[in-house]
Amino acid sequence: MKIFKNKKDVITYVDDLKSKKKTLGFVPTMGALHQGHASLIIKGLSQNDYIAVSIFVNPTQFDNHEDLVNYPRTLDSDVELLKTISEEKIIVYAPSVEDIYGDNVVSKSFNYDGLEHEMEGRFRDGHFDGVGTIVKRLFEIVRPDKAYFGEKDFQQLMIIKKLVVKHNIPVKVIGCKIHRAKDGLAMSSRNTRLKPEYRDAAPFIFKTLRTAKEKFGTKSANKVTEWVTIQFAKHDLLKLEYFIIADVDTLKTVKRKSNQKSYRAFIAVYADDIRLIDNIALN
Numbered sequence: 001m002k003i004f005k006n007k008k009d010v011i012t013y014v015d016d017l018k019s020k021k022k023t024l025g026f027v028p029t030m031g032a033l034h035q036g037h038a039s040l041i042i043k044g045l046s047q048n049d050y051i052a053v054s055i056f057v058n059p060t061q062f063d064n065h066e067d068l069v070n071y072p073r074t075l076d077s078d079v080e081l082l083k084t085i086s087e088e089k090i091i092v093y094a095p096s097v098e099d100i101y102g103d104n105v106v107s108k109s110f111n112y113d114g115l116e117h118e119m120e121g122r123f124r125d126g127h128f129d130g131v132g133t134i135v136k137r138l139f140e141i142v143r144p145d146k147a148y149f150g151e152k153d154f155q156q157l158m159i160i161k162k163l164v165v166k167h168n169i170p171v172k173v174i175g176c177k178i179h180r181a182k183d184g185l186a187m188s189s190r191n192t193r194l195k196p197e198y199r200d201a202a203p204f205i206f207k208t209l210r211t212a213k214e215k216f217g218t219k220s221a222n223k224v225t226e227w228v229t230i231q232f233a234k235h236d237l238l239k240l241e242y243f244i245i246a247d248v249d250t251l252k253t254v255k256r257k258s259n260q261k262s263y264r265a266f267i268a269v270y271a272d273d274i275r276l277i278d279n280i281a282l283n
């Protein structure tokens with residue numbers, strides 16, 4: 001398996017693939033790889049000759065220094081997992097902060113037509129500027145034909161789609177279904193940091209989303225939101241940060257339902273000091 005630490009080597013390797021008319025898919029990650037990442041890579045391999053996987057904990061997208069410091073960094077086991085998928089068809093790019101940012105570790109500023117001001121954008125200052133900065137940089141280095149993002153970070157997926165249109169980046173962005181543990185918890189690198197009692201409690205998030213979906217069939221968005229808020233207020237371990245029912249195109253909170261629109265419920269919850277997000281399509 002090719003493992004590159006340096007963007008120059010990635011650029012040379014990709015130049016060679018392109019000269020041979022090979023197609024390249026891309027799965028950007030922050031490492032601590034799990035079955036959710038594996039499912040994106042497997043889908044990518046079914047649609048491309050090769051897959052590049054970047055492993056980089058991007059400092060500029062963290063608004064919380066402790067979260068950045070504690071974010072799991074597990075390159076060796078990540079590579080082992082990738083080898084079980086394919087040794088020949090996967091290229092790993094695991095750069096240093098310096099290789100990406102030089103000595104200027106700052107975000108560029110992006111306008112995503114308002115998508116950035118909703119939900120995660122409200123609660124994580126500068127997050128989507130950091131995401132835009134790193135993803136655009138990685139797209140410039142890796143130059144993939146297709147890139148794969150999980151729907152767990154649905155707002156991020158919408159923002160990346162907007163980014164490529166606004167900046168004319170020639171890549172097809174493909175959203176992939178949320179991969180869940182058997183008990184329903186959405187797969188996330190942060191799950192490995194949950195203490196056992198919080199890991200046991202965490203499936204309550206998806207259970208509540210499923211019931212919220214059922215209720216949305218007959219009740220208003222406000223009533224469903226009220227109901228979810230009460231469920232978490234009664235919960236001993238999980239603390240609700242937000243629950244929002246939003247229009248999937250604008251990500252704006254729904255005021256009045258319309259049959260013509262598609263809606264999704266989005267949630268962010270603290271399990272101790274670990275922040276978990278999830279979402280569900282409602283109609």
Ligand code: PAF
Nearest residue numbers: 028029030058131134153
């Ligand atoms: O979703 C993630 O893991 C990150 O936000 C991404 C897209 C790899 C950018 O750092």
